[in-house]
Amino acid sequence: MLNYKFDWSIITSGQYFDWLLSGLFTTLKLSAVSIVFSFILGLLIAVMRMSHSKPVRWVALSYLEFFRNTPLLVQIFFWYFGSYKILPMFVNDWLNETGFEFAAATMALTIYTSAFIAEDIRSGILSIPKEQMEAARSAGFSYIRSMQYIILPQAVRITVPPLVNQFLNIAKNSSLAMTIGVMEMTYQARQVESYTFKGFEAFTAATVVYLVLSIVITLLVNTYNEKVLKVHKAS
Amino acid sequence: MIIFQGVHKWFKDLHVLNDINLHITSGEVLVVCGPSGSGKSTLIRTINELEPISDGKLIVDGMDLSDKSTDINKLRAEIGFVFQQFNLYPHLSVIRNITLAPTKIRKMSKKDAEDEAMLLLTRVGLADKRNAYPTQLSGGQQQRVAIARALAMKPRIMLFDEPTSALDPEMIGEVLEVMKDLARSGMTMVVVTHEMGFAREVAHRVAFMADGIILEKAAPEEFFLRPQHPRAQQFLRQLLTPMQAESNGSNFSHHHTKEDVK
Numbered sequence: 001m002l003n004y005k006f007d008w009s010i011i012t013s014g015q016y017f018d019w020l021l022s023g024l025f026t027t028l029k030l031s032a033v034s035i036v037f038s039f040i041l042g043l044l045i046a047v048m049r050m051s052h053s054k055p056v057r058w059v060a061l062s063y064l065e066f067f068r069n070t071p072l073l074v075q076i077f078f079w080y081f082g083s084y085k086i087l088p089m090f091v092n093d094w095l096n097e098t099g100f101e102f103a104a105a106t107m108a109l110t111i112y113t114s115a116f117i118a119e120d121i122r123s124g125i126l127s128i129p130k131e132q133m134e135a136a137r138s139a140g141f142s143y144i145r146s147m148q149y150i151i152l153p154q155a156v157r158i159t160v161p162p163l164v165n166q167f168l169n170i171a172k173n174s175s176l177a178m179t180i181g182v183m184e185m186t187y188q189a190r191q192v193e194s195y196t197f198k199g200f201e202a203f204t205a206a207t208v209v210y211l212v213l214s215i216v217i218t219l220l221v222n223t224y225n226e227k228v229l230k231v232h233k234a235s
Numbered sequence: 236m237i238i239f240q241g242v243h244k245w246f247k248d249l250h251v252l253n254d255i256n257l258h259i260t261s262g263e264v265l266v267v268c269g270p271s272g273s274g275k276s277t278l279i280r281t282i283n284e285l286e287p288i289s290d291g292k293l294i295v296d297g298m299d300l301s302d303k304s305t306d307i308n309k310l311r312a313e314i315g316f317v318f319q320q321f322n323l324y325p326h327l328s329v330i331r332n333i334t335l336a337p338t339k340i341r342k343m344s345k346k347d348a349e350d351e352a353m354l355l356l357t358r359v360g361l362a363d364k365r366n367a368y369p370t371q372l373s374g375g376q377q378q379r380v381a382i383a384r385a386l387a388m389k390p391r392i393m394l395f396d397e398p399t400s401a402l403d404p405e406m407i408g409e410v411l412e413v414m415k416d417l418a419r420s421g422m423t424m425v426v427v428t429h430e431m432g433f434a435r436e437v438a439h440r441v442a443f444m445a446d447g448i449i450l451e452k453a454a455p456e457e458f459f460l461r462p463q464h465p466r467a468q469q470f471l472r473q474l475l476t477p478m479q480a481e482s483n484g485s486n487f488s489h490h491h492t493k494e495d496v497k
């Protein structure tokens with residue numbers, strides 16, 4: 001019945017293994033860079049969203065709605081095909097040298113994910129009992145200092161697990177970057193397939209890598225919840 | 236030290252403080268009691284402006300709270316506040332809970348602040364807990380740390396809002412001991428509590444509140460032996476027979492009120 005011959009050896013060693021490995025490396029690099037920038041951007045948007053000024057809140061809210069509700073693939077295409085027309089020449093030159101595909105993918109993933117992270121951080125801040133702010137203000141801390149020393153450190157601790165999940169999402173979403181030629185995991189699996197016609201093995205390997213990544217990270221989050229959050233959570 | 240002149244406070248239509256006139260002198264220990272919902276928390280929270288007043292005049296440590304130019308953070312640094320639910324910072328160790336404000340606001344060196352904190356921890360009997368985290372402590376221990384944290388700022392006034400109401404009965408004593416020591420050391424204190432034993436032992440005056448009004452102000456012996464107002468008489472009767480007490484019965488532990496009011 002099955003006349004497909006499995007050959008796992010091609011993906012466990014040699015050139016094709018190297019391709020897959022470099023794909024994994026690119027996926028991890030893309031995800032790591034994007035998560036760092038989207039955390040910073042997300043923190044900013046979260047704080048803007050809770051600002052006392054209505055226009056500032058409105059800007060943050062529009063940002064959130066816009067980027068959460070447009071398909072990621074469209075955003076990737078926008079940065080890849082559209083942005084060079086509006087960017088200054090020297091930025092384009094620099095991007096072309098450093099790898100325009102990678103930069104466009106990072107841009108899209110960062111902005112898209114920052115909208116979700118902003119909401120994670122905001123609910124982290126909201127989950128800190130208001131008595132913590134009262135205790136800090138009573139001691140003589142200003143609003144900003146209370147945020148800095150008492151509220152945000154607790155909120156960020158609570159936000160670590162959803163943040164790690166966002167990292168996983170980026171890792172998975174980054175497979176869309178193959179459409180603009182970023183040589184990440186899925187791109188390389190595709191490449192191996194087209195050279196060897198061993199599509200089953202190549203994509204199984206890619207699947208296993210994403211799965212292992214998920215499991216390892218989930219285990220880390222569980223340990224974190226047990227060891228760190230339990231001790232430092234306000235009752 | 237603390238002067239209320241015709242102070243009113245509304246939450247929307249709810250008149251929570253009604254024409255409060257009160258003069259608390261330096262070194263005085265004032266106990267505030269009354270049925271739940273009578274405005275005790277609101278009253279004590281106006282003193283460090285956790286609740287701004289709606290009308291009247293309130294002067295604390297020479298600063299006028301109705302004056303917009305008053306630096307509220309500076310005033311709050313001079314006032315210690317102890318909450319019913321302790322409200323320690325859960326992400327910081329005991330010693331960091333105590334040294335945070337002195338180092339960041341008073342700009343004390345870490346070393347000086349820690350030495351100071353250890354003296355305070357010894358005073359409240361918790362020197363061995365310096366590196367513990369709040370969740371690892373019992374309620375009574377957390378509240379003693381909270382008192383040490385407030386004292387670390389060398390406050391001129393200490394405010395307590397039902398500091399023992401959230402505690403198991405067997406832990407109330409240890410917290411009250413710390414507070415009595417503090418009272419005897421001459422600290423100006425305003426204490427919302429139903430611990431009548433504490434009031435009899437160290438309070439200079441007791442204020443009785445109901446429906447946002449201070450119905451009675453008297454020396455403790457006067458208040459307990461000859462309460463003037465019918466509401467006060469009723470309140471004290473209920474303290475003696477906690478069975479019929481208002482639904483908020485957890486405010487006073489059974490065995491304590493009995494033995495204390497004897």
Ligand SMILES: Nc1ncnc2c1ncn2[C@@H]1O[C@H](COP(=O)(O)OP(=O)(O)O)[C@@H](O)[C@H]1O
Pocket residue numbers: 246249251269270271272273274275276277278
């Ligand atoms: N932030 C608030 N907003 C609206 N109403 C409040 C608020 N805080 C307290 N109240 C109401 O004010 C009244 C007095 O409350 P409180 O000062 O806490 O009384 P007590 O401490 O004597 O139990 C209660 O009816 C309470 O429901």
Ligand SMILES: [Mg+2]
Pocket residue numbers: 275276277397
């Ligand atoms: Mg109260």
